[in-house]
Structure formats: C-alpha cells, structure tokens
Amino acid sequence: MSRRRETLLTLPSLAWMLVFFAIPAGLVVAMAFRPSDLRGGAGEGWTLETLRTVARADYLPVVWRTVWMSAATTALCVTIALPVAFHLVRVAELWRRMLLLLIIVPFLTNFIIRVFAWKSLLHPEGLLTQALVRGGVVAEDALLLNNAGAVLLVLVYTHLPFAILPLYAAAEKFEMPLLDAARDLGAGPLRALAGVWLPGVRRGIVSACIMVFVCTLGQYVIPQFVGGPQDEMLGNKITQRAFGDRNLPHASALAACLLMAVLVPMLLTALWRRARGKEAVS
Amino acid sequence: MDDFLVIEKVTKRFGAVRAVDCITLRIACGESFSLLGPSGCGKTTLLRMIAGFERPDEGRILLEGEDITTLPPERRPVNTVFQNYALFPHLSVEENIGFGLKMAGVERGEARQRVARMLELVKMQDQRAKRPAQLSGGQKQRVAIARALVNQPRVLLLDEPLAALDLKLRQHMLGELHAIHQEVGTTFIYVTHDQGEAISLSDRIAVLNAGRVEQVDTPARLYEAPGSHFVAAFVGDANFLPARVLEVRHEGYVRVACEELGNPLACTALPLSAGQQARLMVRPEKLLITRERPEAGERVNVWAGTITDVTYFGAYLRFVVQAGETALLVQMANNRFASSGTVPGRGERVYVSFHPEEARVVAADSQG
Ligand SMILES: Nc1ncnc2c1ncn2[C@@H]1O[C@H](COP(=O)(O)OP(=O)(O)OP(=O)(O)O)[C@@H](O)[C@H]1O
Ligand SMILES: [Mg+2]
Numbered sequence: 001m002s003r004r005r006e007t008l009l010t011l012p013s014l015a016w017m018l019v020f021f022a023i024p025a026g027l028v029v030a031m032a033f034r035p036s037d038l039r040g041g042a043g044e045g046w047t048l049e050t051l052r053t054v055a056r057a058d059y060l061p062v063v064w065r066t067v068w069m070s071a072a073t074t075a076l077c078v079t080i081a082l083p084v085a086f087h088l089v090r091v092a093e094l095w096r097r098m099l100l101l102l103i104i105v106p107f108l109t110n111f112i113i114r115v116f117a118w119k120s121l122l123h124p125e126g127l128l129t130q131a132l133v134r135g136g137v138v139a140e141d142a143l144l145l146n147n148a149g150a151v152l153l154v155l156v157y158t159h160l161p162f163a164i165l166p167l168y169a170a171a172e173k174f175e176m177p178l179l180d181a182a183r184d185l186g187a188g189p190l191r192a193l194a195g196v197w198l199p200g201v202r203r204g205i206v207s208a209c210i211m212v213f214v215c216t217l218g219q220y221v222i223p224q225f226v227g228g229p230q231d232e233m234l235g236n237k238i239t240q241r242a243f244g245d246r247n248l249p250h251a252s253a254l255a256a257c258l259l260m261a262v263l264v265p266m267l268l269t270a271l272w273r274r275a276r277g278k279e280a281v282s
Numbered sequence: 283m284d285d286f287l288v289i290e291k292v293t294k295r296f297g298a299v300r301a302v303d304c305i306t307l308r309i310a311c312g313e314s315f316s317l318l319g320p321s322g323c324g325k326t327t328l329l330r331m332i333a334g335f336e337r338p339d340e341g342r343i344l345l346e347g348e349d350i351t352t353l354p355p356e357r358r359p360v361n362t363v364f365q366n367y368a369l370f371p372h373l374s375v376e377e378n379i380g381f382g383l384k385m386a387g388v389e390r391g392e393a394r395q396r397v398a399r400m401l402e403l404v405k406m407q408d409q410r411a412k413r414p415a416q417l418s419g420g421q422k423q424r425v426a427i428a429r430a431l432v433n434q435p436r437v438l439l440l441d442e443p444l445a446a447l448d449l450k451l452r453q454h455m456l457g458e459l460h461a462i463h464q465e466v467g468t469t470f471i472y473v474t475h476d477q478g479e480a481i482s483l484s485d486r487i488a489v490l491n492a493g494r495v496e497q498v499d500t501p502a503r504l505y506e507a508p509g510s511h512f513v514a515a516f517v518g519d520a521n522f523l524p525a526r527v528l529e530v531r532h533e534g535y536v537r538v539a540c541e542e543l544g545n546p547l548a549c550t551a552l553p554l555s556a557g558q559q560a561r562l563m564v565r566p567e568k569l570l571i572t573r574e575r576p577e578a579g580e581r582v583n584v585w586a587g588t589i590t591d592v593t594y595f596g597a598y599l600r601f602v603v604q605a606g607e608t609a610l611l612v613q614m615a616n617n618r619f620a621s622s623g624t625v626p627g628r629g630e631r632v633y634v635s636f637h638p639e640e641a642r643v644v645a646a647d648s649q650g
Pocket of ligand 1: 296297299300301319320321322323324325326327328475
C-alpha cells in the first residue's frame with residue numbers, strides 16, 4: 001500500500017481522535033491555567049494559581065489509593081482472564097460462542113444499574129451477604145459494603161471483559177502446536193504454559209493491562225456507591241471539585257494530572273513496542 | 283534387535299472413526315522407518331501416540347522393553363519434528379535449540395557446546411541469533427531437526443517434515459536428512475504421504491490404509507513385490523488389469539487369464555489358487571515399446587496397440603498405449619530409441635511387451 005493511501009485511510013480515525021479526544025483534552029488542560037470564578041465557571045486571563053492550589057492540597061493519599069486500586073484491579077483481572085482466555089480457545093465452537101456471549105451480555109445493561117445490583121447484593125440484608133452468613137463464610141455482623149474490598153470486587157467485576165477480550169484475541173492467534181513442542185522437549189504442562197504460552201500472548205497481556213488500568217484510574221461511580229469515605233479515588237475528587245465546589249479550573253487541573261498519568265505510560269509502551277518491532281524486523 | 287520400539291495392537295478411536303486400527307509394528311534400533319499412506323490414514327495419530335500426545339484406546343507401546351504407553355510426552359526419550367516446525371517465535375535459533383536442554387537442567391557450558399555442535403550439524407552457525415520469523419522454510423526445517431536431535435532422543439519422530447517446502451528444496455533436504463541419519467544413527471520414524479520421500483529415506487516402510495497396516499517391507503520389495511493392489515497403486519505408478527488365475531506353477535509363477543492379453547505368465551508372492559479373481563500389475567518402466575513384434579514365446583507377453591499420447595520428461599518419455607479396451611502407461615528412457623533414430627509418435631501402431639518376472643499378480647481388494 002502506498003504511503004499516501006495509508007494516510008488517506010487513517011484520516012477518518014484521525015478526525016475522530018481530534019474532535020473527541022485531542023480538542024477536549026486540550027480544553028481541559030487549558031482550563032487548568034484559568035483562575036477560578038465564584039460563579040462556577042472559569043475567570044478571564046491565565047494563571048498558575050490553580051495548579052499551585054492543587055499541588056498544595058493534600059491529594060497524595062488519594063493519588064496513592066487510586067494507583068494502588070487500579071494496579072490491584074489490573075493484576076486480578078489479568079490473573080483471572082489468562083486461564084479464561086486459554087480455555088475459551090480450546091472449547092468447542094458452540095461453547096465458545098455461548099461463553100463469549102455470557103461475558104459480553106451483562107454490558108448491555110446499564111453500568112449504574114449493575115453497580116446498584118452489587119450494592120444490594122453486598123448490603124447487610126442483601127442476598128450475597130445473607131448467603132455467606134448462612135454458609136458460615138463470614139460473621140453475622142460482617143460488613144461487605146462500603147469498604148475497599150467492595151470497591152475492588154466491583155472494579156474487578158466491571159473490568160474483567162476488558163482483560164478477557166484482548167487476551168482471548170491474542171490466545172486465538174497462538175499456535176497450539178507450540179505447547180506440544182514444549183512438552184515434547186521436556187517441559188511439564190505448567191512450564192510449557194509459562195515458557196511458551198505466556199510469551200506468545202504477551203501483546204494481549206499488555207493490551208489487557210492498559211485497558212483495565214486506564215479505565216480503573218478514572219473510576220468514580222464505583223467508589224462512590226460501594227465504597228466508604230476512606231475509599232475515594234481521584235475521580236471522586238474531580239467530580240466533587242466540578243459539581244460540588246463548582247471550581248472548574250481546579251477540577252481540570254486534577255483531570256489533566258490523571259490524563260498525563262494515563263498518557264505517559266501508554267506513550268512509553270508504544271515506543272517500547274516500536275523499538276521491539278524494529279529489533280525483530282518481521 | 284528388532285524389538286527396540288514395539289507398537290503392539292494399538293487402536294485409537296475418535297468418536298466413530300478408528301484413526302488407528304489395531305496396528306502392530308516392530309522397529310529396530312537405528313532404523314530409518316517410514317509410515318506411508320494417504321491423507322487421513324492415521325499416520326499423525328500413530329506418531330502422536332508414540333510421542334505421548336495421544337493415549338491409545340487399546341494396545342501398548344514399548345521402548346527398549348519398557349512400557350511407555352501412559353508416560354506424558356515430557357518424560358519420553360523421544361523427540362518430534364513437527365509438520366509446521368512449531369519453532370518458538372519469541373526465541374532465537376540458539377535458544378530454540380537449547381530449549382530441551384534447559385528443561386532437562388543440562389549445565390550451561392555443556393548445553394552451549396551441544397547447541398553449537400547441532401548448529402554445525404545442520405549448517406546454521408551463522409544464523410544462530412536470528413528469530414524463526416527471519417528464516418526461510420528450509421532453515422526453519424533445520425532448526426526444528428536440530429532442536430529435536432540435541433536432546434539425543436532414542437527415537438526421532440518426523441511428521442511430514444518436508445511437506446511445506448518446494449520441490450527443489452525438498453529434494454535437497456531429503457539428502458540432508460539422509461546424511462544426518464547416517465551421522466547420528468538415531469532411530470527415525472518418518473511420516474509422509476509421498477512415496478518418493480519414503481523410498482529414498484527409509485530402511486523399511488509401513489504402508490498404512492484407513493488405520494491399518496497394508497504391508498511392512500523394504501522400499502525395493504514394496505515396489506517390486508507389492509502384496510496388495512493398494513500398495514502397488516500407492517508406491518509408484520502401475521498398470522492394473524483384471525485377471526483370473528488359471529494355473530499356479532512352481533517358484534511363484536502363475537498363469538492368468540487376462541482379456542486383452544490372452545493368458546500371460548506372471549509372478550506372485552500370494553498363495554493363490556486356480557479360479558481366483560486377481561489383478562495383473564505391471565510398472566510403466568517394465569514395459570517395452572517396439573515397432574516390430576517381439577518374438578512371442580513362453581517368456582514374453584505382448585500386446586499390440588496404438589500410441590494415444592506421448593509426454594516428454596527429459597530423461598524419459600511417457601506413453602499411453604491403447605490396447606483394445608485398456609490404456610497402458612509406459613515409461614521408457616530416452617536413449618532406448620537411440621538405435622532406431624526416432625521416437626514413436628502419436629497414432630503409431632506399436633507392440634508393448636514384458637517378461638513374466640516383471641509383472642505381479644496382486645489380490646483384487648476393495649480399493650479399485
Ligand atoms: N483430534 C481429533 N479429533 C477427531 N478426529 C481426529 C482427530 N485427529 C485425527 N482425527 C481423525 O483421524 C483420522 C486420522 O487422522 P490423522 O491426522 O492421523 O491422519 P494422517 O494420516 O496424518 O493424514 P494427513 O496426511 O492428512 O496428515 C482422520 O479421519 C481424522 O479426521
Ligand atoms: Mg498428518
């Protein structure tokens with residue numbers, strides 16, 4: 001394909017990215033340099049004052065919690081998704097379609113409704129809590145709701161498909177005879193998986209990590225509904241600044257920091273992939 | 283000696299299909315043994331049972347007297363060269379070859395030496411740092427062989443290792459495989475549906491058909507003295523004519539009634555009896571085309587016919603001669619016509635003859 005045609009073909013997605021990503025992101029970043037306005041908008045002129053207030057305010061524990069929660073969610077999602085993806089490509093066609101459908105269908109339901117469903121499940125009077133109490137798994141007075149555990153659980157539940165789908169795509173491309181070859185050469189079943197299958201789907205792992213991590217970083221609905229006051233993430237702070245305090249520049253500054261936290265690792269991964277691609281020449 | 287690897291009444295079913303149907307084979311140490319048969323006859327399934335990827339439903343597999351039927355692949359002293367090589371794409375040539383040694387916990391210095399020796403054996407020293415994606419088909423093939431042989435397996439299994447290569451390369455690699463077998467002396471079990479490969483590489487060949495063994499023999503015996511119609515048709519080209527046994531003579535000679543030909547004399551290894559239906563089989567290169575009628579007699583069988591097609595292959599020519607209802611395929615070396623000057627052409631009336639020793643009577647089995 002000629003260079004020119006290539007450029008032409010990427011034009012629509014470029015335009016899409018420009019209108020729906022680059023311009024809004026630019027506006028958010030620009031807003032961070034505006035003075036705040038008591039009426040809830042942004043004032044005239046440019047200032048570094050907003051950034052200073054953001055830096056001064058004690059966000060460090062929240063940032064830490066946000067990163068930690070996202071990392072934990074990512075690790076859990078990928079850990080669960082790996083065996084799921086491995087088996088998905090091995091089961092019969094009919095089963096595979098059914099299972100994929102089961103993974104995707106819940107996402108046709110409204111996100112808020114699903115979070116509420118979890119809230120009622122985990123409620124002290126809720127089905128899940130009652131079942132666990134009756135089964136003797138948790139104590140009578142156990143609180144399953146409004147804590148970090150509940151937030152993590154629902155975060156993992158919500159983001160699991162974002163890990164399963166890219167890993168499934170990678171696993172489908174994996175050539176299964178390679179596992180036979182590893183076994184043939186003396187690797188036990190687990191060693192064959194770790195030594196040949198994991199490297200084979202590593203692109204899928206990277207994609208899954210990025211998808212889950214990035215989506216979790218910006219979460220605010222889940223901590224708000226199933227978490228306690230101690231479980232707020234950066235997203236909650238942004239909504240509070242924007243809708244509670246009506247301090248748009250402050251909220252924008254926070255959002256810009258989050259944006260950077262997402263973009264920088266993604267950029268680094270892209271560069272790394274490119275460097276590897278050059279090295280492999282294939 | 284012949285009991286190095288024993289496959290004993292092994293059966294494998296996939297649903298209703300008997301992929302391997304009660305096969306028994308005895309393979310000697312150091313032998314180059316081929317499993318030859320058409321697509322779907324169960325070659326790969328049998329190989330995978332020897333490697334440990336499939337469990338037989340019935341029967342046993344013994345290696346040096348030890349029952350290995352239920353051992354997992356990683357615990358068998360057997361290595362495989364896979365059909366599409368199955369090289370690890372994330373590892374270099376060197377790391378691919380060293381994989382088995384690493385799994386076996388071979389000390390690093392020694393492993394490096396053994397890998398280097400293998401690289402030398404397959405002439406890939408200067409490609410050691412490349413990834414499989416950067417290699418040509420023939421090079422991948424060599425790496426796959428080296429990766430299996432470096433573990434010094436008791437048996438090397440090769441599943442159609444040359445199928446993915448083009449003709450020229452295939453012939454070249456065939457020569458190299460032969461040389462490698464001579465050098466390392468490992469027992470080779472070679473799966474192929476290409477009779478040419480099997481014939482030129484093997485000490486013995488088992489011809490499989492629909493999960494069963496048709497015949498196990500040396501390449502020469504399979505070609506010269508096939509036991510069944512299937513084997514005769516699968517190993518090399520052949521002309522078949524329906525025939526009825528008239529008279530069984532001493533030393534394997536039989537006289538048969540053959541519509542087109544009168545009552546020719548031929549050879550057989552089968553215990554035939556008069557009146558039995560059979561087939562007369564003659565290889566195309568055993569037939570002789572002449573312009574003059576050869577002196578007929580007890581020892582010569584002659585057809586008269588018309589050439590309907592001539593194909594030039596360089597070193598030899600192939601003719602189709604229509605003799606009555608029968609179309610005969612005849613192959614003759616180019617220089618056979620040097621004395622008469624010209625090669626007979628299409629439409630020419632000729633005589634086709636053969637000696638009784640060069641025709642075989644085989645069973646008229648189901649495969650028509
Ligand atoms: N895993 C499997 N599940 C179901 N049927 C199978 C399986 N493997 C093989 N078969 C069937 O068993 C029979 C033998 O297959 P096999 O692969 O051993 O043939 P093959 O001789 O190696 O053929 P080819 O030359 O095409 O490779 C075929 O009918 C095939 O459809
Ligand atoms: Mg096969």
